[in-house]
Amino acid sequence: DQQVKQNSPSLSVQEGRISILNCDYTNSMFDYFLWYKKYPAEGPTFLISISSIKDKNEDGRFTVFLNKSAKHLSLHIVPSQPGDSAVYFCAASYNNNDMRFGAGTRLTVKP
Amino acid sequence: NAGVTQTPKFQVLKTGQSMTLQCAQDMNHEYMSWYRQDPGMGLRLIHYSVGAGITDQGEVPNGYNVSRSTTEDFPLRLLSAAPSQTSVYFCASRTQPNEQFFGPGTRLTVL
Numbered sequence: 001d002q003q004v005k006q007n008s009p010s011l012s013v014q015e016g017r018i019s020i021l022n023c024d025y026t027n028s029m030f031d032y033f034l035w036y037k038k039y040p041a042e043g044p045t046f047l048i049s050i051s052s053i054k055d056k057n058e059d060g061r062f063t064v065f066l067n068k069s070a071k072h073l074s075l076h077i078v079p080s081q082p083g084d085s086a087v088y089f090c091a092a093s094y095n096n097n098d099m100r101f102g103a104g105t106r107l108t109v110k111p
Numbered sequence: 112n113a114g115v116t117q118t119p120k121f122q123v124l125k126t127g128q129s130m131t132l133q134c135a136q137d138m139n140h141e142y143m144s145w146y147r148q149d150p151g152m153g154l155r156l157i158h159y160s161v162g163a164g165i166t167d168q169g170e171v172p173n174g175y176n177v178s179r180s181t182t183e184d185f186p187l188r189l190l191s192a193a194p195s196q197t198s199v200y201f202c203a204s205r206t207q208p209n210e211q212f213f214g215p216g217t218r219l220t221v222l
Contacts, residue, residue: 002153009151034210043115043201043213044154089153098144098169099211103153 003027004092006102014110019077021105023090026071030092030100035064035075038087038104047088048075080109113137117202117214124192124221132187132217134202140212142205143185144169145177147198148216154201160185192221 005024013019021035031052036044050057050064050073057064063076077084090102118133136143144159146169156169160179174196176188185204189196199218205211 004153006153036211036213041216043203043215044211045213046210049210091154098156098159098167100156100170101146101154103151 002103003030004090004100004102006090006105008105009103010106010108012108012110013080015082016079019075019080019084019107019109021075021077021088021090021107023073023075023102024071025073025092027092027094027100028071029094031094032092033064033066033073034091034093034099035062036089036091036101038089044089077107080107082109082111085109115202115204115212115214117200117217119217120215122217122219124189124219126193126221128192129188129190130192132189132200132202132219134185134187134214135183136185136202136204136212137183138204138206138212139182140204140206141182142211143179144203144205144211145175145185145187146201146203147171148201149198157187157200194221197221 034049035047037047038044048059048062066073087104087106089104093099115136141162145157146154155171158177160166202214203211
């Protein structure tokens with residue numbers, strides 16, 4: 001079963017606007033959540049993470065929000081830039097064990 | 112510092128053939144993992160290792176074997192390739208708590 005779900009396969013936004021990527025999970029044991037960015041023909045690269053004891057983490061233009069009661073997290077990119085165009089994967093793990101990934105959301109930022 | 116390296120980058124096999132995908136990391140990471148990426152499925156965990164001599168199964172382990180004799184290397188073996196194993200394979204390593212570093216991937220086609 002897919003424990004981490006990204007229900008939007010694609011998202012298109014205008015340069016300068018906000019991009020919001022969403023992720024839902026089913027396993028309440030998950031205690032660490034991450035976002036990865038992937039360009040074609042490359043491996044995923046780590047973007048930002050959040051522990052389950054927090055509800056928000058910021059790093060420059062990127063902010064991750066965690067709503068544990070809803071088992072939902074989101075990634076906000078403000079302002080969006082054309083170089084942000086990539087596939088974004090949400091991931092989760094618990095007790096430092098194996099990491100589960102969502103199916104990914106393809107973000108396109110239009111100039 | 113090369114990070115995580117994978118060989119080969121591309122491979123074509125016939126059904127029933129065997130092969131080993133190589134993965135090495137020079138960051139002295141304890142944790143290493145193998146994932147496969149398929150369209151609409153995201154990254155699915157095949158096998159992982161928490162240290163030399165210790166391996167465990169992930170979500171989709173059938174048809175694959177692994178071993179971890181050194182900290183640096185984590186090869187993935189396909190004993191009898193099947194068309195369902197056509198995919199892009201990523202090796203990753205990480206420290207605690209959770210950020211993973213991915214290799215560039217191996218694109219495998221099984222005819």
